[in-house]
Amino acid sequence: MGEPVVDIAIEPRRSSDRDRLSQALARIADDDPDCRVRIDAESGQVIVSGQDEHHLVHLIERLKAAGVELNVGTPQVAYRETITRRVERDYVHRKQSQAGSQFARIKFRVEPADGPQFVAVVDEANLPAAYILAVQTGVASVMGSGPVIGFPIAGVRFTLMDGAYHDVDSSTLAFETAARAGYYQAIEQAGPKVLEPIMWLEALAPQTVIGEVIGDLNSRRGRIERTEARGGDHLVVALVPLSTMFGYANSLRALSSGAGRYTIRFSHYAEVPGGVDPDDRFGPAMAMRA
Structure with a gap:
Protein backbone atom coordinates (compact mmCIF):
# COMPACT_ATOMS: atom_id res chain seq x y z
CA MET A 1 0.00 0.00 0.00
CA GLY A 2 1.30 3.45 -0.93
CA GLU A 3 1.35 6.56 1.25
CA PRO A 4 -1.70 8.81 0.65
CA VAL A 5 -0.15 12.27 0.38
CA VAL A 6 -2.89 14.33 -1.29
CA ASP A 7 -6.28 15.10 0.26
CA ILE A 8 -9.43 16.52 -1.26
CA ALA A 9 -12.64 17.56 0.47
CA ILE A 10 -15.97 16.51 -1.03
CA GLU A 11 -19.65 16.63 -0.13
CA PRO A 12 -22.87 15.71 -1.92
CA ARG A 13 -24.68 18.65 -3.50
CA ARG A 14 -27.98 17.23 -2.30
CA SER A 15 -28.52 15.83 1.19
CA SER A 16 -30.48 12.99 -0.41
CA ASP A 17 -27.21 11.76 -1.99
CA ARG A 18 -25.41 11.21 1.32
CA ASP A 19 -26.23 7.51 1.50
CA ARG A 20 -25.29 7.01 -2.15
CA LEU A 21 -21.96 8.78 -1.55
CA SER A 22 -21.24 6.61 1.50
CA GLN A 23 -21.93 3.45 -0.48
CA ALA A 24 -19.77 4.57 -3.41
CA LEU A 25 -16.90 5.49 -1.08
CA ALA A 26 -17.14 2.10 0.65
CA ARG A 27 -16.84 0.33 -2.73
CA ILE A 28 -13.85 2.43 -3.74
CA ALA A 29 -12.12 1.82 -0.37
CA ASP A 30 -12.59 -1.94 -0.87
CA ASP A 31 -11.28 -1.83 -4.46
CA ASP A 32 -8.41 0.63 -4.00
CA PRO A 33 -6.04 0.05 -1.04
CA ASP A 34 -4.21 3.30 -1.86
CA CYS A 35 -7.35 5.37 -1.20
CA ARG A 36 -8.34 6.45 2.31
CA VAL A 37 -11.52 8.14 3.47
CA ARG A 38 -12.13 10.04 6.70
CA ILE A 39 -14.37 12.75 8.14
CA ASP A 40 -12.72 16.06 9.03
CA ALA A 41 -13.54 16.78 12.66
CA GLU A 42 -13.64 20.56 12.18
CA SER A 43 -15.64 20.93 8.95
CA GLY A 44 -17.57 17.65 8.85
CA GLN A 45 -16.45 17.20 5.25
CA VAL A 46 -15.52 13.87 3.72
CA ILE A 47 -11.78 13.85 3.05
CA VAL A 48 -10.53 11.49 0.34
CA SER A 49 -6.77 10.81 0.31
CA GLY A 50 -4.81 9.47 -2.64
CA GLN A 51 -1.34 8.98 -4.12
CA ASP A 52 -1.19 12.05 -6.34
CA GLU A 53 -3.30 14.54 -8.28
CA HIS A 54 -4.16 12.07 -11.03
CA HIS A 55 -5.23 9.46 -8.49
CA LEU A 56 -7.67 11.94 -6.94
CA VAL A 57 -9.08 12.87 -10.35
CA HIS A 58 -9.73 9.18 -11.04
CA LEU A 59 -11.43 8.73 -7.66
CA ILE A 60 -13.71 11.74 -8.22
CA GLU A 61 -14.63 10.45 -11.68
CA ARG A 62 -15.60 7.09 -10.15
CA LEU A 63 -17.85 8.82 -7.62
CA LYS A 64 -19.53 10.91 -10.31
CA ALA A 65 -20.01 7.79 -12.42
CA ALA A 66 -21.90 6.32 -9.48
CA GLY A 67 -24.46 9.10 -9.93
CA VAL A 68 -23.38 11.33 -7.03
CA GLU A 69 -23.34 15.08 -7.70
CA LEU A 70 -20.46 16.56 -5.72
CA ASN A 71 -19.01 19.78 -4.43
CA VAL A 72 -15.26 19.27 -4.71
CA GLY A 73 -12.59 21.30 -2.93
CA THR A 74 -9.04 22.07 -3.98
CA PRO A 75 -6.50 19.25 -3.54
CA GLN A 76 -4.45 19.70 -0.37
CA VAL A 77 -1.09 18.31 0.65
CA ALA A 78 -1.17 15.77 3.48
CA TYR A 79 1.34 17.43 5.81
CA ARG A 80 2.52 15.91 9.09
CA GLU A 81 3.85 17.46 12.30
CA THR A 82 6.63 16.24 14.57
CA ILE A 83 8.95 17.49 17.33
CA THR A 84 12.68 18.19 17.52
CA ARG A 85 13.61 17.68 21.18
CA ARG A 86 12.81 15.63 24.29
CA VAL A 87 10.56 17.08 26.98
CA GLU A 88 9.64 15.57 30.37
CA ARG A 89 6.56 16.66 32.31
CA ASP A 90 5.02 15.93 35.69
CA TYR A 91 1.40 16.83 35.05
CA VAL A 92 -1.38 16.95 37.65
CA HIS A 93 -5.05 17.13 36.73
CA ARG A 94 -7.13 18.29 39.67
CA LYS A 95 -10.70 19.56 39.38
CA GLN A 96 -13.39 20.37 41.90
CA SER A 97 -17.05 20.59 40.87
CA GLN A 98 -20.54 19.93 42.20
CA ALA A 99 -20.40 16.55 40.49
CA GLY A 100 -17.34 15.61 42.52
CA SER A 101 -13.55 15.83 42.44
CA GLN A 102 -11.12 14.59 39.81
CA PHE A 103 -7.47 13.73 40.35
CA ALA A 104 -4.78 12.24 38.10
CA ARG A 105 -1.02 12.64 38.06
CA ILE A 106 1.26 11.43 35.30
CA LYS A 107 5.00 11.74 34.77
CA PHE A 108 5.92 11.25 31.13
CA ARG A 109 8.37 12.01 28.34
CA VAL A 110 7.81 12.97 24.69
CA GLU A 111 10.68 12.64 22.22
CA PRO A 112 11.38 12.26 18.51
CA ALA A 113 11.44 8.56 17.67
CA ASP A 114 10.56 5.90 15.15
CA GLY A 115 8.56 2.88 16.18
CA PRO A 116 5.90 2.67 18.93
CA GLN A 117 4.09 5.92 19.69
CA PHE A 118 3.23 4.91 23.27
CA VAL A 119 5.41 3.12 25.82
CA ALA A 120 4.54 2.51 29.49
CA VAL A 121 7.37 1.78 31.92
CA VAL A 122 5.41 2.75 35.02
CA ASP A 123 5.04 0.12 37.74
CA GLU A 124 1.43 -1.05 37.99
CA ALA A 125 1.81 -0.83 41.76
CA ASN A 126 1.93 2.94 41.29
CA LEU A 127 -0.69 3.12 38.53
CA PRO A 128 -3.30 0.43 37.83
CA ALA A 129 -3.53 -1.03 34.33
CA ALA A 130 -6.90 0.65 33.68
CA TYR A 131 -5.35 4.08 34.29
CA ILE A 132 -2.35 3.28 32.08
CA LEU A 133 -4.76 2.32 29.30
CA ALA A 134 -6.70 5.54 29.89
CA VAL A 135 -3.48 7.56 29.42
CA GLN A 136 -2.80 5.71 26.16
CA THR A 137 -6.35 6.40 24.98
CA GLY A 138 -6.04 10.08 25.84
CA VAL A 139 -2.75 10.44 23.97
CA ALA A 140 -4.07 8.61 20.90
CA SER A 141 -7.10 10.90 20.77
CA VAL A 142 -4.96 14.03 20.26
CA MET A 143 -2.21 12.71 17.98
CA GLY A 144 -4.38 13.51 14.97
CA SER A 145 -3.96 17.25 15.41
CA GLY A 146 -0.55 18.86 15.90
CA PRO A 147 0.06 22.25 17.54
CA VAL A 148 1.40 24.13 14.49
CA ILE A 149 -1.39 23.93 11.92
CA GLY A 150 -3.37 20.93 13.08
CA PHE A 151 -2.00 18.09 10.93
CA PRO A 152 -1.42 14.58 12.36
CA ILE A 153 1.58 13.98 14.61
CA ALA A 154 4.28 11.60 13.33
CA GLY A 155 7.62 10.40 14.70
CA VAL A 156 6.79 11.14 18.35
CA ARG A 157 7.01 8.70 21.27
CA PHE A 158 5.12 9.19 24.54
CA THR A 159 6.67 7.29 27.45
CA LEU A 160 4.63 7.03 30.66
CA MET A 161 7.21 6.81 33.45
CA ASP A 162 5.20 7.19 36.67
CA GLY A 163 1.90 8.33 38.09
CA ALA A 164 -0.29 8.69 41.14
CA TYR A 165 -4.00 8.29 41.83
CA HIS A 166 -6.56 8.80 44.58
CA ASP A 167 -8.82 5.96 45.71
CA VAL A 168 -11.95 8.16 45.52
CA ASP A 169 -11.24 11.03 43.15
CA SER A 170 -9.36 9.21 40.37
CA SER A 171 -11.02 7.67 37.32
CA THR A 172 -10.21 6.65 33.76
CA LEU A 173 -11.78 9.93 32.59
CA ALA A 174 -9.44 11.92 34.85
CA PHE A 175 -6.39 10.12 33.43
CA GLU A 176 -7.55 10.57 29.84
CA THR A 177 -7.98 14.28 30.53
CA ALA A 178 -4.54 14.52 32.14
CA ALA A 179 -2.95 12.73 29.18
CA ARG A 180 -4.52 15.05 26.60
CA ALA A 181 -3.70 18.27 28.45
CA GLY A 182 -0.20 17.18 29.46
CA TYR A 183 0.60 15.94 25.97
CA TYR A 184 -0.42 19.24 24.37
CA GLN A 185 1.73 21.22 26.80
CA ALA A 186 4.75 18.99 26.21
CA ILE A 187 4.45 18.99 22.41
CA GLU A 188 4.31 22.78 22.32
CA GLN A 189 7.59 22.90 24.28
CA ALA A 190 9.30 20.20 22.21
CA GLY A 191 10.12 22.28 19.12
CA PRO A 192 7.22 21.27 16.85
CA LYS A 193 7.76 21.49 13.11
CA VAL A 194 5.82 20.73 9.93
CA LEU A 195 6.82 17.95 7.53
Missing part, protein backbone atom coordinates in the same frame (compact mmCIF):
# COMPACT_ATOMS: atom_id res chain seq x y z
CA GLU A 196 5.89 17.84 3.84
CA PRO A 197 5.78 14.86 1.45
CA ILE A 198 8.67 14.72 -1.02
CA MET A 199 8.05 12.96 -4.31
CA TRP A 200 10.40 10.94 -6.54
CA LEU A 201 9.94 12.31 -10.06
CA GLU A 202 11.16 10.89 -13.37
CA ALA A 203 10.54 13.17 -16.35
CA LEU A 204 11.37 12.32 -19.96
CA ALA A 205 11.53 15.15 -22.50
CA PRO A 206 13.30 16.00 -25.78
CA GLN A 207 16.96 16.94 -25.40
CA THR A 208 16.24 20.37 -26.91
CA VAL A 209 14.08 21.47 -23.96
CA ILE A 210 15.75 19.66 -21.09
CA GLY A 211 17.24 22.89 -19.75
CA GLU A 212 13.77 24.42 -19.47
CA VAL A 213 12.48 21.26 -17.76
CA ILE A 214 15.28 21.36 -15.19
CA GLY A 215 14.75 25.10 -14.65
CA ASP A 216 11.04 24.48 -14.02
CA LEU A 217 11.84 21.78 -11.45
CA ASN A 218 14.35 24.07 -9.73
CA SER A 219 11.63 26.72 -9.44
CA ARG A 220 9.48 24.09 -7.68
CA ARG A 221 12.15 23.52 -5.02
CA GLY A 222 13.20 20.35 -6.79
CA ARG A 223 16.57 18.69 -6.20
CA ILE A 224 17.96 17.10 -9.36
CA GLU A 225 19.33 13.64 -8.57
CA ARG A 226 20.61 12.72 -12.03
CA THR A 227 20.08 13.16 -15.77
CA GLU A 228 20.80 10.75 -18.60
CA ALA A 229 20.31 10.54 -22.34
CA ARG A 230 17.60 8.24 -23.64
CA GLY A 231 17.95 8.22 -27.41
CA GLY A 232 16.77 11.61 -28.64
CA ASP A 233 15.22 12.30 -25.24
CA HIS A 234 16.64 13.06 -21.82
CA LEU A 235 15.61 11.62 -18.46
CA VAL A 236 15.57 13.86 -15.39
CA VAL A 237 15.30 12.27 -11.95
CA ALA A 238 14.49 14.64 -9.09
CA LEU A 239 13.09 14.90 -5.56
CA VAL A 240 10.36 17.53 -5.49
CA PRO A 241 7.97 18.72 -2.75
CA LEU A 242 4.45 17.62 -3.56
CA SER A 243 3.09 21.07 -2.69
CA THR A 244 4.81 22.50 -5.78
CA MET A 245 3.68 19.80 -8.20
CA PHE A 246 0.02 20.65 -8.76
CA GLY A 247 -0.47 21.42 -12.46
CA TYR A 248 2.90 19.94 -13.42
CA ALA A 249 1.40 17.86 -16.23
CA ASN A 250 0.25 21.00 -18.02
CA SER A 251 3.60 22.72 -17.42
CA LEU A 252 5.63 19.81 -18.83
CA ARG A 253 3.26 19.53 -21.79
CA ALA A 254 3.72 23.23 -22.59
CA LEU A 255 7.52 23.14 -22.22
CA SER A 256 7.88 20.07 -24.44
CA SER A 257 5.13 20.79 -26.99
CA GLY A 258 3.29 17.73 -25.72
CA ALA A 259 6.23 15.34 -26.05
CA GLY A 260 7.19 15.16 -22.37
CA ARG A 261 5.94 12.58 -19.91
CA TYR A 262 6.64 11.77 -16.27
CA THR A 263 5.98 9.45 -13.36
CA ILE A 264 5.82 10.43 -9.72
CA ARG A 265 5.69 8.50 -6.45
CA PHE A 266 6.05 9.20 -2.76
CA SER A 267 9.60 9.20 -1.40
CA HIS A 268 9.67 10.53 2.18
CA TYR A 269 8.63 13.33 4.53
CA ALA A 270 10.99 16.27 5.17
CA GLU A 271 10.84 19.47 7.19
CA VAL A 272 9.16 22.41 5.46
CA PRO A 273 11.88 25.05 4.93
CA GLY A 274 11.66 28.39 6.71
CA GLY A 275 9.71 30.96 4.75
CA VAL A 276 7.47 28.36 3.08
CA ASP A 277 3.89 28.41 4.32
CA PRO A 278 2.08 25.05 4.33
CA ASP A 279 -1.40 24.94 2.86
CA ASP A 280 -4.25 25.98 5.15
CA ARG A 281 -6.45 23.24 6.50
CA PHE A 282 -9.76 22.56 4.81
CA GLY A 283 -12.09 25.52 5.18
CA PRO A 284 -15.81 25.28 5.80
CA ALA A 285 -17.80 23.31 3.26
CA MET A 286 -19.38 26.55 2.05
CA ALA A 287 -16.02 27.52 0.55
CA MET A 288 -16.52 24.84 -2.10
CA ARG A 289 -19.79 26.42 -3.18
CA ALA A 290 -18.43 29.95 -3.63
